[in-house]
Amino acid sequence: MIDLTLPLSETSVRDLHVGDPVALHGVMVTGRDAAHKWLVETFVKRTRAAQGDDAQAIDGLRPLLAGGAIYHCGPVVAGLDTRAYRFVAAGPTTSTREEPYQAEVLQHFGVRAVIGKGGMGARTLAACQAAPAVYLHAIGGAATLIAKTVTCVLGVYKLDFGVPEAMWVIEVDAFPAVVTMDAHGQSLHAQVEARSRTALDRLLAS
Amino acid sequence: MRDLTNDLLELIRRTSTDLPADVERALVAARQAEAEGSAARGALDTILENVALARRDSSPICQDTGTPIFTVRHPSGWSTRALREQIRKAVAEATARAYLRPNAVDSLSGKNSGNNLGDEAFPTIHFEETEGAVLTVDLMLKGGGCENVGAQYSLPHAGLGAGRDLEGVRRAALDAVHQAQGQGCAPGVLGIAIGGDRGSSFLASKEALLRPLDDINPDAALAELEARLLGEANELGIGPMGFGGQTTVLGVKARSLHRLPASFFVSVSYMCWAHRRRRMVVDGDRVRILDRSEP
Numbered sequence: 001m002i003d004l005t006l007p008l009s010e011t012s013v014r015d016l017h018v019g020d021p022v023a024l025h026g027v028m029v030t031g032r033d034a035a036h037k038w039l040v041e042t043f044v045k046r047t048r049a050a051q052g053d054d055a056q057a058i059d060g061l062r063p064l065l066a067g068g069a070i071y072h073c074g075p076v077v078a079g080l081d082t083r084a085y086r087f088v089a090a091g092p093t094t095s096t097r098e099e100p101y102q103a104e105v106l107q108h109f110g111v112r113a114v115i116g117k118g119g120m121g122a123r124t125l126a127a128c129q130a131a132p133a134v135y136l137h138a139i140g141g142a143a144t145l146i147a148k149t150v151t152c153v154l155g156v157y158k159l160d161f162g163v164p165e166a167m168w169v170i171e172v173d174a175f176p177a178v179v180t181m182d183a184h185g186q187s188l189h190a191q192v193e194a195r196s197r198t199a200l201d202r203l204l205a206s
Numbered sequence: 207m208r209d210l211t212n213d214l215l216e217l218i219r220r221t222s223t224d225l226p227a228d229v230e231r232a233l234v235a236a237r238q239a240e241a242e243g244s245a246a247r248g249a250l251d252t253i254l255e256n257v258a259l260a261r262r263d264s265s266p267i268c269q270d271t272g273t274p275i276f277t278v279r280h281p282s283g284w285s286t287r288a289l290r291e292q293i294r295k296a297v298a299e300a301t302a303r304a305y306l307r308p309n310a311v312d313s314l315s316g317k318n319s320g321n322n323l324g325d326e327a328f329p330t331i332h333f334e335e336t337e338g339a340v341l342t343v344d345l346m347l348k349g350g351g352c353e354n355v356g357a358q359y360s361l362p363h364a365g366l367g368a369g370r371d372l373e374g375v376r377r378a379a380l381d382a383v384h385q386a387q388g389q390g391c392a393p394g395v396l397g398i399a400i401g402g403d404r405g406s407s408f409l410a411s412k413e414a415l416l417r418p419l420d421d422i423n424p425d426a427a428l429a430e431l432e433a434r435l436l437g438e439a440n441e442l443g444i445g446p447m448g449f450g451g452q453t454t455v456l457g458v459k460a461r462s463l464h465r466l467p468a469s470f471f472v473s474v475s476y477m478c479w480a481h482r483r484r485r486m487v488v489d490g491d492r493v494r495i496l497d498r499s500e501p
C-alpha cells in the first residue's frame with residue numbers, strides 16, 4: 001500500500017504504476033457530470049458566460065484542483081438542514097461519462113489524480129501521460145466503507161446542481177484505491193478489454 | 207385498510223442497507239475463487255467489508271440508491287391511490303433520513319427535486335391485483351451505473367451472427383457483458399427477456415432480477431441457457447470491478463415473452479453486485495420483510 005498525501009507532486013505521480021494499491025490523505029473535491037460540463041463550458045472553452053456564484057466558486061476551486069484530486073462521486077450527505085454536513089455513503093460513480101471533458105479539466109486546472117470507477121478512454125490516458133496525472137479506481141458500491149475515510153466535509157460549491165452533482169470539498173484519511181491508468185501510458189482497462197475481446201471472439205466462433 | 211407508510215419506510219431502509227443473503231453468499235464464493243493478493247480479491251474483500259459495515263450502521267450499501275422500483279400485488283379492496291401516496295411519503299422520509307440519495311432530476315431544467323419525488327414514473331410503482339388476502343411489495347433499488355450498461359438487441363443481428371433463436375440470444379447476451387466491462391460494478395447479475403415489444407421486454411428483464419440467485423428456471427431450455435451463459439460470461443475474464451478475474455457475473459435469469467412476428471428483441475438488464483431487493487408481505491396484522499431468497 002502506497003500512502004499519498006494531497007496535493008500530489010509530479011514525481012509522486014510518475015512513481016505510480018498500474019496495479020499499485022494506494023491510500024489517499026488530505027483534501028479532495030468531488031465532481032461528476034454537471035461539474036465537468038460546467039468547468040469545461042464556463043472556464044476552459046468559455047462557450048457559456050459565468051453567472052450567479054460561478055466566479056466565486058471557481059476562485060475557491062482552482063487552488064484545490066491544482067495538483068489535487070477530483071473524485072467522481074455523488075454522495076449521500078446527512079445534515080443538509082443544519083449545514084453540519086456528514087458523508088454517509090460515498091462510493092465512486094462511472095467515470096466514462098466524463099471522457100468528453102476530463103482531458104481539458106486535467107490540462108486546464110492541473111489536476112493530478114482522477115478518482116472514479118470503470119476507467120476512462122484513450123483521450124484521458126493521453127492527458128494523464130502529458131500532465132502527468134493518474135486514474136485511481138475506487139471500489140464501486142463500497143459507499144459506507146469509503147464514507148468512513150471522509151473525516152471532514154470542509155465545504156461545498158455549486159449545491160444548486162443538487163446533492164449528488166455538487167462539488168464537495170472533503171478531507172480524507174486512508175481513502176483506498178488502485179492505480180488503473182498511469183502516467184506512463186498504461187491502462188488496466190485497455191488490457192482487460194483486449195483480453196475479454198479475444199475470449200468473446202473465441203466463444204462466438206464456436 | 208391499514209396505513210403502510212412506516213412499514214414501507216422499513217422496507218426501504220432494509221433494502222438500501224442490508225444486502226440479501228443469497229447475493230452475499232455468491233460474493234463470498236466469488237472471493238474464494240480469486241487468487242490471493244490479486245486486485246480482484248482485494249476488490250471483493252472491500253465489497254464484503256462494506257456490506258457488513260452498511261448492515262451494522264444501517265447506512266446505504268451504495269451511495270447510488272438508484273430508481274426505487276416498487277411492484278405491489280394487492281388483493282381486491284385496496285386503494286392503489288392510497289398505496290401510491292403511502293409509498294411516496296415513505297420514499298421522501300427515507301430520503302430525509304439518508305437511507306436514499308435524492309435522485310429525481312428534472313430532465314429539462316436539470317433540477318433535483320431533493321426528496322426523490324419526481325413525476326408519476328419516479329419512484330416507479332407497478333400495481334397488480336391478485337387472488338387471496340395477502341399483499342406483497344417488492345422493492346428493487348437499481349443504480350444508474352448498471353442501468354446505463356443495459357442493452358437491447360433486435361434480432362437478427364448480422365455483426366454478432368445472431369439469428370432468431372436461443373443461440374442468437376446467447377450471442378447478444380455475451381456481447382452485452384463484454385460491452386459493460388466493469389462499468390456496471392461487476393460482478394453483476396443479468397436479467398434477460400426474450401421477445402415482447404421494446405417496453406415490455408425491458409420491464410420483464412428487470413422482473414427476472416427479482417428471482418433468487420440460486421433458483422433454477424422451471425423451463426428446461428431457459429435453465430440450460432442460464433447455466434451456459436453464467437459459465438461463458440465468466441470465461442470473458444472481466445472480473446470484479448473490471449480488474450480481470452474469475453467472476454464477472456453472479457447469476458443469469460432469463461424469461462420469454464410473446465412477440466410480434468416482425469420483432470425479436472433481446473433485452474439485457476444488468477444489476478450491479480449491490481443487488482438490493484427485498485419483499486414485504488402484509489398478511490392481516492402481520493407484516494414481514496423477507497430476504498428475496500427465502501421461499
